[in-house]
Amino acid sequence: MKYDYDVCIVGSGAGGAPIAYELSHAGYKVLVLEKGKSFKEEDISKDELAVSRRDLFTPKLDEEKHIINDREKDGSITRYDGEEYSWSFWNGSMVGGSSNLMSGYFHRMKPNDFKLKSVFGEVKGANVVDWCINYEDLEHYYEKVERVVGVSGEVKKHSFLEPRSTAKFPHVKLEENKVTEWFDTACENLGFESISTPRAIISRSEGKRNACSYSNFCGSYACATGAKGSARAALLQKCSAEVRAESFVYKLESDVEKITAVYYYDKDLKSHAIKAKIFVLSAQAIESSRLLLNSKNKYFPHGMANNNGEVGKNLIFSAGGSGQGRFNFEDLTEKQRRELMQRGLFFNRSLQDWYEYEEKGKNFKGGTIDFLFEHANVISRASRELYNDKGELIWGKELQEKIKKQLTTSKVLSFEVFNDWLPTDACFVSVDAHEKDKFHMPVGVINLWGHPQDLKVGEHLAKNAVKVLKEMGAKDISYNISAAPPPNLVAGGCRFGEDAKTSVLDKNCKAHALENLYVTDASFMPTGGSVPYTWTIYANSFRVADEIKKVLQG
Ligand SMILES: Cc1cc2nc3c(=O)[nH]c(=O)nc-3n(C[C@H](O)[C@H](O)[C@H](O)COP(=O)(O)OP(=O)(O)OC[C@H]3O[C@@H](n4cnc5c(N)ncnc54)[C@H](O)[C@@H]3O)c2cc1C
Numbered sequence: 001m002k003y004d005y006d007v008c009i010v011g012s013g014a015g016g017a018p019i020a021y022e023l024s025h026a027g028y029k030v031l032v033l034e035k036g037k038s039f040k041e042e043d044i045s046k047d048e049l050a051v052s053r054r055d056l057f058t059p060k061l062d063e064e065k066h067i068i069n070d071r072e073k074d075g076s077i078t079r080y081d082g083e084e085y086s087w088s089f090w091n092g093s094m095v096g097g098s099s100n101l102m103s104g105y106f107h108r109m110k111p112n113d114f115k116l117k118s119v120f121g122e123v124k125g126a127n128v129v130d131w132c133i134n135y136e137d138l139e140h141y142y143e144k145v146e147r148v149v150g151v152s153g154e155v156k157k158h159s160f161l162e163p164r165s166t167a168k169f170p171h172v173k174l175e176e177n178k179v180t181e182w183f184d185t186a187c188e189n190l191g192f193e194s195i196s197t198p199r200a201i202i203s204r205s206e207g208k209r210n211a212c213s214y215s216n217f218c219g220s221y222a223c224a225t226g227a228k229g230s231a232r233a234a235l236l237q238k239c240s241a242e243v244r245a246e247s248f249v250y251k252l253e254s255d256v257e258k259i260t261a262v263y264y265y266d267k268d269l270k271s272h273a274i275k276a277k278i279f280v281l282s283a284q285a286i287e288s289s290r291l292l293l294n295s296k297n298k299y300f301p302h303g304m305a306n307n308n309g310e311v312g313k314n315l316i317f318s319a320g321g322s323g324q325g326r327f328n329f330e331d332l333t334e335k336q337r338r339e340l341m342q343r344g345l346f347f348n349r350s351l352q353d354w355y356e357y358e359e360k361g362k363n364f365k366g367g368t369i370d371f372l373f374e375h376a377n378v379i380s381r382a383s384r385e386l387y388n389d390k391g392e393l394i395w396g397k398e399l400q401e402k403i404k405k406q407l408t409t410s411k412v413l414s415f416e417v418f419n420d421w422l423p424t425d426a427c428f429v430s431v432d433a434h435e436k437d438k439f440h441m442p443v444g445v446i447n448l449w450g451h452p453q454d455l456k457v458g459e460h461l462a463k464n465a466v467k468v469l470k471e472m473g474a475k476d477i478s479y480n481i482s483a484a485p486p487p488n489l490v491a492g493g494c495r496f497g498e499d500a501k502t503s504v505l506d507k508n509c510k511a512h513a514l515e516n517l518y519v520t521d522a523s524f525m526p527t528g529g530s531v532p533y534t535w536t537i538y539a540n541s542f543r544v545a546d547e548i549k550k551v552l553q554g
């Protein structure tokens with residue numbers, strides 16, 4: 001057969017870009033098909049309206065949506081039309097994917113995350129399994145991500161520090177706000193181990209990437225300096241892979257053992273076919289499952305690689321929630337006020353003291369708490385002030401004065417809790433029998449359910465975070481641990497595993513059922529660890545790139 005490319009990758013984010021980078025550097029002809037637009041650093045601004053109120057980086061919900069089936073406590077299902085309820089699971093449709101918009105809080109998974117079942121045992125109602133690789137198999141690639149994508153930080157010994165092959169991060173930690181010292185003192189008083197949060201942001205310029213300019217608009221905003229380790233700035237811009245933007249892949253075609261072509265629509269809705277030796281799917285967890293389920297033929301009547309019915313199963317998110325406390329000028333000295341209001345510098349503190357903990361003689365897998373200043377976006381900060389102390393809606397002068405006071409004489413310190421969203425039979429991706437998107441393809445259905453243990457663990461973590469805020473002197477402390485999934489931290493749907501009956505992919509993330517199909521976004525993850533996923537996605541994708549290289553070399 002005549003091939004157009006050695007490797008064709010669907011989706012240009014954290015899962016796809018390491019493959020493009022490695023294989024194009026190894027001399028292979030690589031094409032990346034990306035449904036979103038291409039933005040360069042010079043196109044990027046900190047336009048709050050475009051990001052907060054308009055869908056600049058994500059598909060419009062009247063053109064592309066999801067159906068969400070939310071399972072209630074009594075087992076009944078409530079169906080939400082994403083368009084009708086403005087419930088979006090899109091995260092960043094553009095060259096480089098969601099990694100352009102991430103905050104870049106980077107944590108490695110811990111060795112015990114790879115063997116949840118062996119270490120913590122079965123959990124009733126959850127499909128907990130061990131991974132088919134170990135931390136040691138990924139360590140070299142975690143380190144590679146530090147170097148190639150760029151991670152800044154400070155290695156500090158603590159109870160749950162994962163084994164490292166290098167003593168330091170390649171980039172020194174980013175500049176920190178003085179309020180971190182209040183935090184460190186509070187942790188010391190409480191006997192907690194304060195950790196400086198590693199970030200996928202470079203602190204010194206490197207090649208064409210400038211160092212961070214402390215723009216204050218990081219999470220949800222693309223980076224204009226190239227400092228953020230997005231798949232675009234860190235990988236795609238530094239390799240010769242061809243990236244074709246505004247190319248929506250709608251179908252994979254196969255014979256009994258191989259993918260033979262992918263089909264995509266360009267921006268004028270013209271259909272094209274690409275033939276390659278190897279195909280890599282990395283469209284983010286939900287969309288990868290959806291594309292496989294929508295690609296049916298006589299060999300795979302239930303969707304590509306889905307003859308065992310496992311595609312879409314065991315969808316997971318990062319469980320947990322968030323909380324906050326406010327520091328008011330009236331409680332602070334003049335020096336502390338100045339420190340609090342210092343602009344730009346990061347907070348960057350994490351706690352992992354309860355990554356594993358014991359309660360009533362039972363060991364639990366806990367998680368991570370990241371602390372950060374509230375987002376600088378004035379729209380979201382002002383929106384929080386719409387009600388008075390009695391819970392009544394306010395407007396005009398009263399609202400104006402409240403916003404001015406809160407924004408100029410106080411500041412909010414937030415925290416985010418990350419713990420395992422246990423995989424279950426009730427949380428999975430399917431496709432809708434009737435609803436179609438603008439490309440006339442069946443939309444994805446997100447069937448949601450969170451295991452009760454997720455909430456219990458989240459509560460445990462949040463209560464400890466509150467202790468720190470109290471010790472620091474924060475007021476108006478609140479938190480919300482809920483079963484609502486964070487749409488930006490999604491994994492599972494195409495589990496990897498040794499057993500072809502119970503998993504979609506083998507240990508190298510190749511479909512058991514097809515010789516030349518790999519899936520390298522977070523779909524492969526059977527459990528998610530208690531950290532944000534992206535460092536692991538990048539690391540695993542570099543690992544799979546090495547396996548694909550071996551296959552291409554014959
Ligand atoms: C606001 C925000 C903050 C975040 N903060 C953090 C953080 O601090 N730490 C962390 O670890 N993670 C964070 N994340 C999550 C992180 O961005 C994701 O985990 C990671 O980018 C996922 O990589 P991916 O390759 O699976 O998907 P993506 O990066 O989303 O890439 C998938 C790409 O595939 C494209 N695509 C989809 N379907 C098709 C199709 N049919 N045809 C062609 N192309 C297609 C999409 O347009 C997209 O560009 C954050 C995300 C967001 C949105």
Ligand code: SF4
Nearest residue numbers: 212213215218223228
């Ligand atoms: S310059 Fe720094 S703070 Fe601003 S978006 Fe880039 S990485 Fe984030």
